Amino acid sequence: MTGVSGPVTYPRCVRLVLARCKVDYVGRLTAHLPMANRLLLIKADGSVSVHSDDRAYKPLNWMSPPCWLLEDGDVWTVQNKAGERLVITIDALIDELNHDLGAEPGLVKDGVEAHLQELLAEQVNTLGAGYSLVRREYPTAIGPVDLLVKDGDGGTVAVEVKRRGELDGVEQLTRYLELLNRDPLIAPVQGVFAAQQIKPQAKTLAEDRGIRCVTLDYDAMRGIEPDEFRLF
Amino acid sequence: MTGVSGPVTYPRCVRLVLARCKVDYVGRLTAHLPMANRLLLIKADGSVSVHSDDRAYKPLNWMSPPCWLLEDGDVWTVQNKAGERLVITIDALIDELNHDLGAEPGLVKDGVEAHLQELLAEQVNTLGAGYSLVRREYPTAIGPVDLLVKDGDGGTVAVEVKRRGELDGVEQLTRYLELLNRDPLIAPVQGVFAAQQIKPQAKTLAEDRGIRCVTLDYDAMRGIEPDEFRLF
DNA sequence: ACGTCCATGTCGTGT
């Protein structure tokens, strides 16, 4: 009805609306939803998502924060700074539920790539006798190498760590190796592709390029003391 | 042409539950959510997702269909065939809302990569005078090349079409070119990287590898008749 | 079932 201007504070409330509506999105692409019953989920972060009763957790349409919802009668317009627009036209409200959920303590994860890398950094001799860590996230012009290590003979080795080893990871390591091997101060650099699971194509491509593949056992690694402690 | 997924009828209801709960996921990784108020969204497709009041449309935890929800008192266990488990322990139910949304007519999209590829296939002379289409999705052992075309001199050209041109796309085209150029019947094959927007690094890498970069204007292409019609 | 690739990917991190 009336235009809203100035700073908008979101109610600390999740808002669930069941409504018969149609939706149009114009942004990175254009998309249209014909009139039908849907769930509109408006979160305290300002996000709006339009759900049907399928597609798992993915909405049919959505707008991510930061964005702004303007309710003008039965036309709800959600817009972001980039000019993307989500226009929801309400034909009929079916039901609505609001509630303040309070603070979210946060999700705790274990077993992501960072943990693998951390464990392998502590246990580089998993890769071979006499191996030692130079550093994690070794910086290069095209991004950091997961682990830079020395083998038993003092040769340099670049290690790419993945949970799941696929083609992309091999390409990534290949780019690093190309770059590192152009530097006469550090060349020659060998490559190691280390992952919990390595897809056959990735293994083939890697070995075709002279990259050694190592399969990691996260549970075993988690149970093993760091290299330093094992010296005693 | 249009991304229409036909209407699907589900017999059940969307179920919205506000509850104080804790959640544990054990599967591809392990994750834990301490006790707090959350939105549980159970869809007719069987999916379960646990939302806080932020994170845009992404749930904190979820299980995708096909999966099965077992409610045993205040302990809800969702499980899939791979043995991944989501255990939701309910401390208190706050509110609940159920409704049969009925059939979803389906989302219609316009402007995805497939449309770009389709338009460029009709207008290959955008790439150069005398260019002609051999075929879309030209099959190779490592996947289909978006467009295979002939240039004005009868030389073969492999085209990779992207909405946004990034490094991955260049790597992808490079793999195709390597493979195609090993086949004496078709070699030499030139590469063209065509996208609505090409990132500077992708452009640099592509041109370093002798791949030509072409920026596409989707709106303009949509307004242009196919090559065949323009011959008259 | 596996491989490949697109996605309004989203999200964090470092520059």
Added chain:
DNA sequence: ACACGACGTGGACGT
């Protein structure tokens, strides 16, 4: 702001 890489990526499509 941009670039880069991880993600329980998810999902579609082809073999």
